[in-house]
Amino acid sequence: MNRLLFGDNLPWLRDRSAFPDESVDLVYLDPPFNSNAEYNVLFREESGSVSQAQFHAFTDTWHWVDAEKTYRDFLKTCPIVEAVTIMEGYHAFLRTSPMMAYLAMMAPRLAELRRVLKPTGSLYLHCDPTASHYLKMLLDAIFGLTNFRNEIVWRRSHPKGHAFTRFARNHDVILAFAKNAEHVTWNPSYVPHDPERAAQQYALQEAGRPYQLTSLLNPNTNRPNLTYAFLGVTKVWRWTKERMMEEYKKGRVVMPPGGKIPRYKRYLDEQEGIPVDDFWADIEFATGQERLSYPTQKPLALLDRIIKASSKEGDVVLDPFCGCGTTIASAERLKRRWIGIDITYLAINLIKRRLDSTFGSGKAQFVEHGQPGDLAGAQRLAELDRFQFQQWALNLVNALPIKGGEGKGADRGVDGLLYFYESKDERRKILVQVKSGAVKRGDVATLLGDVGNQKAVAGILITLDEPTAAMRKEAVEAGRYTSALWRKKDYPKIQLLTIDGILDATERIDTPPLEDPFSKAPKAETSEQVIMPLAAEAPKRYRKGKDNE
Numbered sequence: 001m002n003r004l005l006f007g008d009n010l011p012w013l014r015d016r017s018a019f020p021d022e023s024v025d026l027v028y029l030d031p032p033f034n035s036n037a038e039y040n041v042l043f044r045e046e047s048g049s050v051s052q053a054q055f056h057a058f059t060d061t062w063h064w065v066d067a068e069k070t071y072r073d074f075l076k077t078c079p080i081v082e083a084v085t086i087m088e089g090y091h092a093f094l095r096t097s098p099m100m101a102y103l104a105m106m107a108p109r110l111a112e113l114r115r116v117l118k119p120t121g122s123l124y125l126h127c128d129p130t131a132s133h134y135l136k137m138l139l140d141a142i143f144g145l146t147n148f149r150n151e152i153v154w155r156r157s158h159p160k161g162h163a164f165t166r167f168a169r170n171h172d173v174i175l176a177f178a179k180n181a182e183h184v185t186w187n188p189s190y191v192p193h194d195p196e197r198a199a200q201q202y203a204l205q206e207a208g209r210p211y212q213l214t215s216l217l218n219p220n221t222n223r224p225n226l227t228y229a230f231l232g233v234t235k236v237w238r239w240t241k242e243r244m245m246e247e248y249k250k251g252r253v254v255m256p257p258g259g260k261i262p263r264y265k266r267y268l269d270e271q272e273g274i275p276v277d278d279f280w281a282d283i284e285f286a287t288g289q290e291r292l293s294y295p296t297q298k299p300l301a302l303l304d305r306i307i308k309a310s311s312k313e314g315d316v317v318l319d320p321f322c323g324c325g326t327t328i329a330s331a332e333r334l335k336r337r338w339i340g341i342d343i344t345y346l347a348i349n350l351i352k353r354r355l356d357s358t359f360g361s362g363k364a365q366f367v368e369h370g371q372p373g374d375l376a377g378a379q380r381l382a383e384l385d386r387f388q389f390q391q392w393a394l395n396l397v398n399a400l401p402i403k404g405g406e407g408k409g410a411d412r413g414v415d416g417l418l419y420f421y422e423s424k425d426e427r428r429k430i431l432v433q434v435k436s437g438a439v440k441r442g443d444v445a446t447l448l449g450d451v452g453n454q455k456a457v458a459g460i461l462i463t464l465d466e467p468t469a470a471m472r473k474e475a476v477e478a479g480r481y482t483s484a485l486w487r488k489k490d491y492p493k494i495q496l497l498t499i500d501g502i503l504d505a506t507e508r509i510d511t512p513p514l515e516d517p518f519s520k521a522p523k524a525e526t527s528e529q530v531i532m533p534l535a536a537e538a539p540k541r542y543r544k545g546k547d548n549e
Contacts, residue, residue, distance in 0.1 A: 002338050004328075006348050006370035009320040009341040010070075013112035018369075022118045024339070025185065025315035028306055028327050029113070030126040030296060031106060064096040064104075071104035078111055082141035090134065103134055109320065110142050116318070117179040122149070122310040125175045126298070132173035139177050149176040149184070154302065155281040174306075189309050190273030191282060202268040213256055213263040216244070231255055231262050276305070286326075296323060303330035311336055325351035332364050345371075345391035346401060375500045382436040382464055390415055390434045393462050396502045397509050399432040414450055418460070420512040422485045430511060431459040439463045441470040448478050448494055457481045460495045460509060467496045486512040 005012050013019055071087065078084050087107055094100035113123055123143070127135055132151075140148060152174040159168035178184035202210035218226055218236045227236045230244055237244060247253045252265045286299040303326050307317060313335040319327035322340030328351055331338035342348055348368075355364040371392060372378040382389040394401055399416030416432035431454060433447050439461075447459040458481055461467075467475075478494040491510055501507030 002328075002332075002364070002366035003340070004322075004348060004351060004366050004368045005339065005341040006343075006345060006368070007341070008343050010109055010112070012341050012370075013109065013116065013320065019112075019116045021115055022121075023316065024113075024116045024318045025118055025121050026307065026311040026317045026336075027113050027117060027121070027123040028126070028303065028317070028319050029124070029321050030298060030319075030323065031109075031321050032296070033102060033127065033131055063098065064101040067101035067104040068096075070108060071100075074104070074108045074111075078108070080111060080142055083107060083111060083138065086137055086141045090138075099131065099134065102131065103138060106135065107138060107142075110139065113318075113320065114142055114179065119180045120183050120185045121179045122184055123177045123179075124152075124306050124310070125177075126172060127175070128172050129169070132175065136175055139175055143177040143179070147178045147181045149178050149181065150278045151175055152278045152280060154283065155279070157285045176310075185310055185312065185315075187309050187312075188272075189276040189305060191276055192273050193268070193271070198268060202266075206265075206267075210268040211265050212268075213254070214266045216253065216262060216264050233261055235261065276309075280305075298326050300326055300330055303327050304334065307331055307334050307336060322351065323347050325354050329354060329358055332359060338366075345388045345395070349391055349395045349401065352395070372503075374503060378464060378499045378503070386436045389436050389464075393434045393436075393499060394432060396499075397432065397460065397462070397497070398514070399460075414447075414454070418509070418511060418514060420483075420486075420514050421516055422483065429454075429456045431456045433459065433461050435461065435463045435465070437464070439465055439467055439471065441468060441474055444471050444474040444478070444494055444496075451493070458491060458493050458495070458511070460497060462497050462499065462502070464499050466498060466500075472496060483512045 005018075071091070074087065075084055087103070090103055091100060094103070110123075110125075117123060123139075125135060125139065136148075136151065154172045154174060156170055156172065159170040198210070202212045204211050204213070216238050218238045221236050223236050226238070226240065228234065228241050230237065230241065231248075239247070244253060247264070248262075253262050254265060255262050280302075283299055283301045283305070286297050307327075307330050311317060314337065316337045316339065317327065317331040318339045318341075320341045322328055322342045324347065325340060328338050328340045332355065340351060342351075348371075355366075356362070358364075372381050378389070378392075381392060391401060394416040397416075397418070399418050401416055402414055414431045415434045418430040418432060419427050420430070421427050431447065431450055433443075433450075435443060443461060447461055451457070451459045461475075475492070475494040475496050478492070480490040481493055482490045489512075491512065495510055497507045497509065
């Protein structure tokens with residue numbers, strides 16, 4: 001069963017019940033990295049106290065204060081001697097720089113990823129040139145030098161930085177390694193021939209079939225068993241003499257007019273295309289309808305190529321830093337099983353919406369793990385990270401995180417939005433606010449004021465603590481609003497919901513239906529659909545139980 005896991009990927013990967021040895025066919029990872037920083041900052045020594053890193057949606061700087069214990073534990077527990085040796089060497093050179101912290105955080109994760117790969121499996125690590133050389137040597141140590149497959153250069157469509165003091169940066173690096181290069185799953189990839197170039201290369205014609213004459217010589221000149229005379233010419237040939245005679249009788253081996261060496265007729269219509277090499281300039285950066293406003297989003301075409309090349313239908317694809325879910329979306333539509341892990345609930349929420357938007361609500365089947373399943377779990381999440389708690393609580397009612405997860409600020413404390421339709425051209429909004437701390441009567445008044453200021457029709461306040469009697473009284477006194485479309489039924493202007501009540505299904509939002517009644521057919525995936533999908537009636541999507549433990 002497909003799985004979506006919330007939390008730090010290292011504890012998940014170390015859990016043998018969740019990830020047994022040799023249980024994954026393909027790993028793609030695009031780990032966070034502060035590639036926007038100036039190059040010298042990455043190697044500068046840190047001074048003074050460093051605050052604990054907060055792993056929010058787009059935070060990608062790791063500090064030595066967080067990584068040192070991970071590094072020490074790796075030296076003590078990693079069974080791969082070469083990996084320990086190279087990490088000690090890195091530490092002697094990089095000391096306690098952010099780059100060293102980054103590598104210290106990556107090393108145990110890469111070791112676990114190798115463990116979970118099947119003998120036929122592959123790993124693709126996406127990075128930028130600032131760190132690729134360090135990661136390449138680390139992967140050499142963990143996977144073994146003979147299992148290196150490719151250093152793929154992906155040329156993005158938009159240069160990274162201006163060319164005032166240097167050449168513009170315009171590529172990422174993807175490092176491909178096999179668990180065992182002798183047994184790795186591999187499906188050759190091709191791109192279509194360019195018509196103009198093909199017309200030049202296959203300029204000869206036979207019965208309307210374009211063809212070209214290609215070499216039959218062996219690039220290895222030291223092959224005694226393939227050295228013989230053919231049509232009066234002695235050379236080191238590509239094929240055995242028997243194979244050459246077979247092709248000659250078919251009319252495929254010919255001596256060109258005025259030529260001195262036989263050549264082979266290669267027909268254009270028999271070619272699958274041009275083999276894909278390790279320089280990918282034909283895949284554009286995610287733009288237009290595909291773009292989700294996620295800073296590190298990769299295009300679907302990129303993941304499609306990787307997944308098609310290194311897995312089969314039904315294989316398990318793992319993305320331990322799944323972000324906005326491009327790997328998951330690609331694996332789902334290519335009929336692979338998948339596992340995604342992310343430490344931010346904003347990402348988990350976005351992935352779920354993306355799957356619903358792309359494949360239809362509830363069509364992509366998966367289970368979720370790592371989320372709170374009861375009030376105690378919700379309280380622990382709130383204590384650990386209030387921002388993550390907020391994103392999780394919004395998803396309980398399928399509310400859209402406001403401003404893509406920017407949090408507090410200009411939104412005046414409003415955390416999420418719900419939408420419903422009064423007519424084909426009139427969409428109304430409901431504000432959602434989440435409170436993880438103590439609540440008071442004034443919170444109701446503030447939300448009611450925001451409803452008026454933002455021209456919404458209603459507000460929903462989700463609280464971790466039980467609302468006071470005064471709050472409930474004020475919510476009732478706020479009155480109700482009437483839907484002109486939905487049988488002229490009225491609904492509460494301000495509604496109070498508790499986390500405990502939502503989880504126990506004793507409380508639910510009271511709003512007009514939130515799906516679009518005017519939609520006549522499923523729509524193609526668009527940016528607006530992914531970022532601002534119409535929320536389904538909540539909390540029916542949330543499944544309480546062991547799947548969420």
